[in-house]
Amino acid sequence: MSKANRFFLLIPATLGILVFALFPLLQIAIPTVTSGANPIALYSQFLQSHYDLQVIFRTLTIAVITTLVTVLLGLPTALWISRQTTAWRQVLSVIILFPILTNAVVRNFAWIIILGKNGVLNNLLQGLHLISAPLTLLYTDSAIVIGSVYLFLPIMITTLVDSANGLNPEIEEAAAVLGSRPFTVLREIILPQMAPAILTGAILVFAGAMTAYTTPQLLGGNRHLVMSTLIYQQAMTLGNWTTASVVAIVLIGLSLLVLGLLRWYTGRLDRRVQHA
Amino acid sequence: MARLTLENLAMTYGHGDPVLHDLSLAVADGQLVSLLGPSGSGKTTTLRIIAGLLQQTSGTIKVDDDDISRVPVYKRGLSMVFQSYALFPHLTVFANVAYGLKRQRISKAETTQRVTAMLATTGLNDLAERYPQELSGGQQQRVALARALVVDPRLLLLDEPLSNLDAKLRVSMREEIRRLQLQLHTTTIFVTHDQEECFAISDKVAVLNQGKIEQYAAPEEIYHHPATEFVARFIGFENFLPVNGTVADHAYRVGDQTVRVNVATDGAAKVLTIRPNQIRLVPEGPEVLSGQVTIRTYLGSAYRYTVDSPLGALQIDGPTEAPVAVGAPLHFTLPAEHLLPLEA
Amino acid sequence: MLDRHNRVLQIIGVIVLALLILPLGIVVVTSFGTEATISFPIKGFTLAWYANIWTQPAFVSGFQSSLTIALLASLLALLIGVPAVYALTRFNIPKQGWFQTLFLSPTLIPEIVIGFALYQTLVISWRLPLWPSLLIGHLLLCLPYVIRLVTSSMLHLDPHIEEAAWTLGTSRPHAFFTIVLPNIRTSIVAAFMLCFINSFNNIPISLFLNGPSQNMLPTAILNYLQNNYDPTVSALSVLLMLFTAALMILMERLLGVGALTTTGTNA
Missing domain, CATH: 3.40.50.300 (P-loop containing nucleotide triphosphate hydrolases)
Known part of the structure; x- marks a missing residue:
């Protein structure tokens, strides 16, 4: 096989990415540094705006809370699933997978029905006489968090189930024989072993929640913008192309920064555990 | 403790x-x-x-x-x-x-x-x-x-x-x-x-x-x-001879043969057992059992023979210095002191 | 012990499972409601909203183009992805890690940014029609799935079996089609299914690249929801769930239950 032929097979994919992903990215990035008074003028302007900082803060907060909640709910669920008989485990895995493969619009739409002013939850609470007037649940930051948790929890669970399936039950038994109660076993033996998987899940969920568009658009409305909905609004509604590009670059930068940190930390954990 | x-x-x-x-x-x-x-x-x-x-x-x-x-x-x-x-x-x-x-x-x-x-x-x-x-x-x-x-x-x-x-x-x-x-x-x-x-x-x-x-x-x-x-x-006895009845004190019937043991005969014994290396190889003679070698495997310290005998198939160990060929006859006795009657 | 009989795990597990399933169940119920706006519980039973779906041209044409784009993007991703993976795993390519990173780089860019950047470059600068732009966007979405799944299956495949085929007088391309391809079949089917589903469900990329002339189903629903709150969307959601279920059954038939569960982690 000649040298040229070897690379021949790589050409379509390489060109495709360079021309259709990296070049367009450069094309939106360049004006953000050339059209201001100095290269960082647009960025400092953006980061000094109270409104824009609020959007960044909201985006990060929603992503962090979503990640934490999915870990807290996903971990016990994953442990529970991994401890079922094989047949049950497969049934449960399919139940978890179904939402992952279902359209995000459908999944968020379900929460519009539940959280709306005349929605399922308000009707239920009023029916039980717990509240007298409907609560404002939809079009709030909390609604975005609920929708994001609903969207990403199955991904966290599948990631953690994989890891929990690989745990050696004798290790937990060894801790129990040495005097550890079940909760101590969970804290001191199971959690540290699952830490790399928890971080992997956290990376997936954080990246997803931080950049998601559909959930904040449907459940947050126009007043609770996050960075992704801000990009769309700036570009398509207001026609501020450069501003949209600035937000886009900041979004990429922030998500890469957080993911880089999480990955670096995962790497440290992996070195500890996988020294074979 | x-x-x-x-x-x-x-x-x-x-x-x-x-x-x-x-x-x-x-x-x-x-x-x-x-x-x-x-x-x-x-x-x-x-x-x-x-x-x-x-x-x-x-x-x-x-x-x-x-x-x-x-x-x-x-x-x-x-x-x-x-x-x-x-x-x-x-x-x-x-x-x-x-x-x-x-x-x-x-x-x-x-x-x-x-x-x-x-x-x-x-x-x-x-x-x-x-x-x-x-x-x-x-x-x-x-x-x-x-x-x-x-x-x-x-x-x-x-x-x-x-x-x-x-x-x-x-x-x-x-x-x-x-x-x-x-x-x-x-x-x-x-x-x-x-x-x-x-x-x-x-x-x-x-x-x-x-x-x-x-x-x-x-x-x-x-x-x-x-x-x-x-x-x-489980611990390596290979030969189990079903007991058909008692012939005399210290003797059981196995197939159509009489097998002597060292312990007092007991009506409850169902099988006699002996390890392969406890069966004694001897020259042909009276009171000597004979059988034909059907399989021979080398164990390092000994040969193990599977022998078709009047008592049924037996596992017998023999010295490495004088191997017996497959198909050839093997002559042996069952030492009474090594035969163990078992009740179950 | 923390086994399957542990009360705490069981309670949380059942609640979480219920929370995952119930919202979708509510959507199903509302699709049969007789009132003009969505209500739960429903007062009467009707199938009228299902019929109403077909009166919305945006939904019908959106479904057609979503289906077409998803199929084409998945196929195209396999067509350019599989050879690249083969070259990376079987030829001694210098800077192999760079290529790997390059091919997976679209996953590091938020989809909304991909959509925005493609709109600027393809639609505004190059004046490309929407349809090919959409296809390119979805191709970028799909390619990393192909690269990831097929690479892992190529790495698990013993390179000696291919060498065995060459020693028996098979040419390299022929050996690829008769020996390698059948053995990485599962990952190719899985990659195709994942690409298809993710492309079909995608919103952020399509959002920038669709227009009045070029509708995609998810964005059509999104637009419809801006102005309407009637059970048509519930009915359409039920159909989409059935579509998902059908795809899962198809995957199970093609790949087995085990493949279904591992798919989740890569989704």
Whole structure:
């Protein structure tokens, strides 16, 4: 096989990415540094705006809370699933997978029905006489968090189930024989072993929640913008192309920064555990 | 350091057949007792019930005079070494060994001192800061043992601890286990399916079959006087001659032959058994049995012949200096002092 | 112990499972309601909203183009992805890690940014029609799935079996089609399914690249929801769930249940 032929097979994919992903990215990035008074003028302007900082803060907060909640709910669920008989485990895995493969619009739409002013939850609470007037649940930051948790929890669970399936039950038994109660076993033996998987899940969920568009658009409305909905609004509604590009670059930068940190930390954990 | 008493243990999973029937066993202080049996004989189940990892269907477990039958696993104060070693992968060797002491709220200073001493005893000093994944199988085994022994357990439980080691390491590790056990005088239950292994280190052996104890005795007793055909088969007796009746005092009928034994004839005997190397090869003559060699295998120290004889197919060992060819006749006698009548 | 009988784990597990399933169940119920706006519980039973779906041209044409784009993008991703993976795993390519990173780089760019950047470059600068722009966007979405799944299966495949075929007189391309391809079949089917589903469900990329002339189903629903709150969307959601279920059954038939569960982690 000649040298040229070897690379021949790589050409379509390489060109495709360079021309259709990296070049367009450069094309939106360049004006953000050339059209201001100095290269960082647009960025400092953006980061000094109270409104824009609020959007960044909201985006990060929603992503962090979503990640934490999915870990807290996903971990016990994953442990529970991994401890079922094989047949049950497969049934449960399919139940978890179904939402992952279902359209995000459908999944968020379900929460519009539940959280709306005349929605399922308000009707239920009023029916039980717990509240007298409907609560404002939809079009709030909390609604975005609920929708994001609903969207990403199955991904966290599948990631953690994989890891929990690989745990050696004798290790937990060894801790129990040495005097550890079940909760101590969970804290001191199971959690540290699952830490790399928890971080992997956290990376997936954080990246997803931080950049998601559909959930904040449907459940947050126009007043609770996050960075992704801000990009769309700036570009398509207001026609501020450069501003949209600035937000886009900041979004990429922030998500890469957080993911880089999480990955670096995962790497440290992996070195500890996988020294074979 | 304690006595262990199992009384009428029974175990049934769900609606299945019982895996333990009415099992009783008494282990004296400081003894090492092996539970020997094939897979499915209930030996690991018994061990896990003693540990508290399984709840027996009925029966009692006592350590000295303490009834621990319903005590949860984390309060039993025992130690266990698992087949997979079950070391905590995220903790160093030192932290693994210290784990049980931490649970007992032993002071930091005493923990350090006891762990260090135990690491020295088990030859792990240099590995204290390593993680389990960085150790060889034998080293992991030592850590598991050190972790179990450092807490001064009332009882040490070993679940096939040597089965993941290669043959050479197995021998040295079992000697190490015996040395530590004698040194610390820890009452120990050792589960294994390897007859040689358990004979080598046990004070007493309980042979298990289908959830029942077939024989509970010292290794020498079991080796020379297996109580049942199952035990005899499990420890290397190969020839089992069905008894058709009693001919005279000290003589049984097997097929159409008369076979003499050294012990008083007993109407209850059902089979006679003898090891292949106890059958004597002799020149042709009166009172000598003959058969034709059908298979010959080389064992290193001897040839083993499968012989078609008037008593049925027999396994007979012969010297390597004078091999007998397949198809040739083999002449032998069954020494009365080695023939063992079995009742079941 | 923390086994399957542990009360705490069981309670949380059942609640979480219920929370995952119930919202979708509510959507199903509302699709049969007789009132003009969505209500739960429903007062009467009707199938009228299902019929109403077909009166919305945006939904019908959106479904057609979503289906077409998803199929084409998945196929195209396999067509350029599989050869690249083969070259990376079987030829001694210098800077192999760089190529790997390059091919997976679209996953590091938020989809909304991909959509925005493609709109600027393809639609505004190059004046490309929407349809090919959409296809390119979805191709970028799909390619990393192909690269990831097929690479892992190529790495698990013993390179000696291919060498065995060459020693028996098979040419390299022929050996690829007769020996390699059948053995990485599962990962190719799985990659195709994942690409298809993710492309079909995608919103952020399509959002920038669709227009009045070029509708995609998810964005059509999104637009419809801006102005309407009637059970038509519930009915359409039920159909989409059935579509998902059908795809899962198809995957199970093609790949087995085990493959279904591992798919989740890569989704």
